[in-house]
Amino acid sequence: MSGSVYGNIFRISSWGESHGTGIGVVVDGCPAGLFLNESMIQPYLDRRKPGQTLYATPRKEEDKVIIQSGVFEGCTTGTPISMIVYNENHHSKDYSEIANYYRPGHADYTFDQKYGFRDYRGGGRSSGRETIGRVAAGAIACTILNELGIHVHAYTKSIGPISVQEQTISLEQAKLSPLYMPDLNASKKAEAYLSELMEGKNSAGGIVECIVQGMPAGIGEPVFDKLDAVLAHAVMSIGAVKGVEIGDGFRAAAGTGMENNDGFYYDAEGSIQKSSNHAGGISGGISDGSAILLRAAIKPTPSISGTQHTVNKKNENIEIEIHGRHDPVIVPRAVVVVESMVAITLVDYLFIGMTSRMDRIKDFYRKEDEQKN
């Protein structure tokens, strides 16, 4: 409830600051018998890592994950999995100045208001490095989902005003794009746009889109824990996300019922299908078996080297320029964080969803009983 624990049955506890010992996460509620090792988690962290392109901070951080518990003889044991990524490459002197003023667009002021003081080194707990815990846990969640035939993919939908068109989306192209845009034409334009902004000491935001395939119908709890509600919570909890929408989202608000309703029909095999997916795979807060689609609006990087107005601790109105290694856009690095939060949430609600029907519960325990005898 103090905000660093997330989830119900699949529950993660995150800790760590930008300049402390490291960033860690404890995953409680991971089922036993999942094949797991560090090499399965590292690729997710590598996608989040800075320094990979021109458009991300050139800091070299290894961000090597270490599993400290909960795995024995190559498999999860069902007990908590603690993971840590040690911090490296500290230059605490870089941050000495910012102790005395409030950076616009950062959490410096609100942390001081809440806690009375703050760990000002590199943003402390509000640093983007905090997302390492989400991604390490998300890698485990994705592994569980894959075992169940469910796949979560996110990509950069837009950078500033430059947007990928729906008909051109290709996950293959996303991997080739330095901005993780699934349309290399749009990516080129966005790169030019970013270069321009960098020259102007400015930064950009953008939109991450996430698609989930293979999701069974019937997941999500009606009323307060609708699947879209908990996904919105999950994704909005990522720093810099300022909006979340499911399916057609805000576009649906401008349309009509005729346009927005997804009709049903029986296909050739006699299965029920939807003729469209404006709902984004969730109806009444419950998954309908079609692809889940959501988008997150990410604000422009607040650290810019252009001149800004703020206040310092001497009660002065001052002008500042924030130098150092900062991403002109964090959207491409946020892609895997969105995937992670979506995956963690889906695992939790898939687990919760196992108890919705009495007949299935009876089957489950009868079967278990039979296996024993």
Place this chain on the structure above:
Amino acid sequence: MSGSVYGNIFRISSWGESHGTGIGVVVDGCPAGLFLNESMIQPYLDRRKPGQTLYATPRKEEDKVIIQSGVFEGCTTGTPISMIVYNENHHSKDYSEIANYYRPGHADYTFDQKYGFRDYRGGGRSSGRETIGRVAAGAIACTILNELGIHVHAYTKSIGPISVQEQTISLEQAKLSPLYMPDLNASKKAEAYLSELMEGKNSAGGIVECIVQGMPAGIGEPVFDKLDAVLAHAVMSIGAVKGVEIGDGFRAAAGTGMENNDGFYYDAEGSIQKSSNHAGGISGGISDGSAILLRAAIKPTPSISGTQHTVNKKNENIEIEIHGRHDPVIVPRAVVVVESMVAITLVDYLFIGMTSRMDRIKDFYRKEDEQKN
């Protein structure tokens, strides 16, 4: 976790279906000593009530709230407050047909997938009547907030493509508008738009905007329970909401850091102020003391009398027309539901926020001790 309990310290439990005994809510964690009676809650429910304008279902429902516990001699006792609104005006025959097919845009199909069957009368638990519980609890939350000098106001920001302009917003005009739009010009246009849709057997969606004034800085928990994340959860859990944004939201994603960062300055009294509020009153997941601003995208009413395609239980692809009393737009009635969910969430996080600093906790318990002696 099964989705009908919401909140942590201020926690509500909702129950009831469209055609059962009634709709109820139990509020646990309401502090003792709050002056409260039914006449303070009823006005909130009246704003949600159908049948008030041409653009809402003409059903006449009293929706009279009864407090069943937790209030003694005019004050809350600190124990659970149970409230009930009895259902009236049942015409179960109206719903006999829909038992056999899946209405597009409704939760019929997903409820069947999740639970194996459903209470098909009037949508059962997925009926809009479920929001009565939210609003009754929200009225109590608003009462608590008002005592703390915090005020939550929502209104219709847009209906279909017709939007209120930011510079014209007037809560006084919202009260005069049948659509709860704070701009009577826009309201007139929207009324015309709705009349046209109704003739075309169609329906509209829209956007609700919510503003919170008087919120202290320092509320919200970093990382997973950021104030914007829990507000997104709260608002997205309302049926028909397909998107939520805070402050500039999706617009921020298209802008630059220069444009989006809110600068700080000392005002004449020596207080720290923000020169803009693109962040919508929340930074790093923590309230910054300025107005909180959020928007919810509400999809068009799915029940339309125009022809739609769906399937029935006889494995047939069929065409249906949904007749009966349905809102051509639910946005105006959703306004008070958004206020309610925001208020409930803010009360919960104001309560959680009381323990963020050791010195304040010591003060609290020292003071209590002194009062006794």
Place this chain on the structure above:
Amino acid sequence: MSGSVYGNIFRISSWGESHGTGIGVVVDGCPAGLFLNESMIQPYLDRRKPGQTLYATPRKEEDKVIIQSGVFEGCTTGTPISMIVYNENHHSKDYSEIANYYRPGHADYTFDQKYGFRDYRGGGRSSGRETIGRVAAGAIACTILNELGIHVHAYTKSIGPISVQEQTISLEQAKLSPLYMPDLNASKKAEAYLSELMEGKNSAGGIVECIVQGMPAGIGEPVFDKLDAVLAHAVMSIGAVKGVEIGDGFRAAAGTGMENNDGFYYDAEGSIQKSSNHAGGISGGISDGSAILLRAAIKPTPSISGTQHTVNKKNENIEIEIHGRHDPVIVPRAVVVVESMVAITLVDYLFIGMTSRMDRIKDFYRKEDEQKN
């Protein structure tokens, strides 16, 4: 967290005071498809009802349960089940005096300290009537357990110094005993003991023992939510319970490892069996497949008509005699309350326990998938 919501997946919300509208409970997380009606719940409430024997308050209360939601066409729908028992037979004048003093052994003083005032009519929320909510929910939990082949039985183990001997326990005899003691000899002695106390304007306590048969192995979560820990929580939350023990309990503390360890052996069928059950069916916080055994110590009824010392609101030290209809012992009526809390907790942890192994989760979702195709 304010204490009137209990459970995780199977979650109940309780409300109501002795002299308000009634006592209610909302059960969230009951799976769909459970055959349920009021006649299945009423017998449990009847066992808790006062006025049945000489040793219980002669008040005539019907305590008729009404299901208000969550059941459709004879089956649970998976959505919240609200139940209410209306209060009757109010004589508020009976309670006017106690508003001004603190009854020893009651929660009058602590409620005032916590909330600043209290609903003094019949104990308000701290009345024994509060347990109606537990029993109504417990009846549903027992119904679920029975479907899974699990049976919970409690009985009076002792009244004051008179105790049932282990070798004589017979659930059949318990039903014949007015004190619910499974040994009619002990029951006779206890009846004589109670008659004596009643003459002396005094009251007795006792011990309730609870046995669970048919529990599968593997239920309970290691570390903080050990099955014995959550059962202790559940049972200790019943008013008047002052101690809980599992298996040999406090007796184990006085014994040796040789005596206390339960050995294992293969039986004729090749199944693993325990040669004794000192552990009470739980090892390392996890059920081991043998009978779960626990005991609850219940303090003597605090309302006695003998003279007691206390204080009044005029700052006076006074002597009081509490007249009216009070149980000389509440142990027999507490039996079904213990059963209820145990059942509710077991259902919750059986549900949580469904996600402990990856292979079973895969089986569950694969099976579900196959059923659809």
Place this chain on the structure above:
Amino acid sequence: MSGSVYGNIFRISSWGESHGTGIGVVVDGCPAGLFLNESMIQPYLDRRKPGQTLYATPRKEEDKVIIQSGVFEGCTTGTPISMIVYNENHHSKDYSEIANYYRPGHADYTFDQKYGFRDYRGGGRSSGRETIGRVAAGAIACTILNELGIHVHAYTKSIGPISVQEQTISLEQAKLSPLYMPDLNASKKAEAYLSELMEGKNSAGGIVECIVQGMPAGIGEPVFDKLDAVLAHAVMSIGAVKGVEIGDGFRAAAGTGMENNDGFYYDAEGSIQKSSNHAGGISGGISDGSAILLRAAIKPTPSISGTQHTVNKKNENIEIEIHGRHDPVIVPRAVVVVESMVAITLVDYLFIGMTSRMDRIKDFYRKEDEQKN
């Protein structure tokens, strides 16, 4: 809910196995501004450490705690405090044999039943080393309580049949006793008893008693989260605890109302006092301002070198003798674990208890507001 996260506002997440990297705990919800460093936590861990007396395993473990996050410039920041104690002194070969059989009295069998396999090295997650996380977090909780004038003390009440008499209890003597018994006469007798058992390859259990002084009245939530219920949960969650009682506990069950009720009177200063404390400081689940008193029954150490019967993986009934370094009694080392779980729980409910009255909440936020202006 998977059992390694405990608490609500003050919430701890524990991880680690006997033979993994180490044992860790993350404390979320510790308020900012608490002076804290490792030297304040280490003494608590030292009390739990093995190898200190003849009656504890002679393993030399340093159990040095390291704070990894959440403390900056000597003070807690309000963000998660991660602590780790690295494992040392592994002799995995010691444990190779036990992989193939089930040790009586241990969790080997139930872990296999729950998870399908287990980390058999030193008990894995069910090892007593798991309590390191509780004690490290408990040390922080005790520090917070001390700041509020609340003090938690536990000690050995009995070892096997040898019990400390109530009138002789002296915390000073407890510190001098190798068994942490607050009565050196009893301690001598218990030492002799243990020597005898050790010769007989046997082990003993005992009772830990815990007293809390300075607790304000009004803490604890009525109904399900009564203070005694949550304390019972906390203490029963410690491995080897088989019973918990508050105040007179099981003795109360054998007494009468006259004996058990605590009367009230005004003392010379006009304060309300209780003339006795049979209730153990908690009435109706809420603290009454007097000392809280509880006891935990701890079973005899299951690891004994005497011959025991069990089964192996080859489907054989076998005889085993468990050699190695094991405590003949764990009671003295459990003392600080009981203190820790009590302290963690009290902090949590002191925090929750801050919101029980509207006037205090208004005061709190008004004051905060005034400080700013």
